[in-house]
Amino acid sequence: MPPSILLTSCVPSSVLTRLKTVGQVELATDHLTPAALQERVSGKRALVCVTTDRIDSAVINAGCDLEIIANIAVGYDNIDLAAATGQGISVTNTPGVLTEAVAELTWGMILSVTRRMVEGDRLIRQKAWKGWALDFMLGMELSGKQLGIIGPGRIGRAVAARAPAFGMEVVFASRSRETVVASEKPLVPLDELLVTSDIVSLHVPLKPETRHLINRQTLARMKRSAYLINTARGPVVDEEALNWALDERLIAGVALDVFEREPEVHPGLLQRSNVVLVPHLGSATHETRVAMADLAARNVEAVLQGRPPLTPVVQADTKP
């Protein structure tokens, strides 16, 4: 009897073909509620899921035959890791293959918000543009400014690598020195980064200690002329506090790819011209999504064939 695999999203045909050589694939075409996930995971030996699937302890208990949970994402905050590890289930993610895509989107968002591109697009479509003027829709130039990167991991460093092209200086803030050893960029305390940076870009994983890392206190430390960019995870920013900070004009603007309660967005943010909203597109390129799905499938293949997974969520990733 071939092992059965539950797949919660459509994947490219090449990836589906790979999975079908490993086992019997059951594809859930609609988004699965937690109850439906519990029902469908029963009897499966592998679960291939995405960041919007909540793989909590109830799902893991229902999937008592699971050998692997392969998340098609680099973050794994949607999975109860302790419950999975307790059941001896391998949990894998897809690090590395999406780094460039997220870094590119981050720069798109930096440019969009500082040069008011989305705001300008809306103005033209509303037929409200009266023509060129010397003082019209001025933004902030990047050249000579400081980019503060919180979380100098794969994506944070890829964003930093593009900064010289825009004439920007980079500083990093991290909870440890390990991830910046190979970098020549200065590592500064978080507060110093907030106080001195013109752009603050978030690249930390969502963990208990990074939830609401950006809150009323940290927002109040930023320059009034500074911009905040979030392509990490929504709950890293307290959206209520962000809305307050924008009301108080404590920062100049914000660009968000991720939100606290996706797909909902804080209503206050929707009204503002200095807020750029992107519907969680960080890794959304053809190339990257194929690579992510393929890596997840290769992890399933390895584990179901008795080999170690290629990209397990390792203990070092889960350190408190």
Ligand code: NAP
């Ligand atoms: P990574 O290589 O593991 O980098 C994470 C970085 O965050 C590391 O430098 C880590 O350094 C740092 N960090 C962890 N906890 C921290 C804390 N409390 N304070 C400050 N820094 C902290 O991960 P990655 O591949 O760059 O991905 C980063 C995150 O991007 C993912 O976890 C995911 O949530 C998000 N992401 C979003 C999208 C999207 O579609 N928008 C796509 C992919 C990824 P230390 O451990 O040394 O502190």
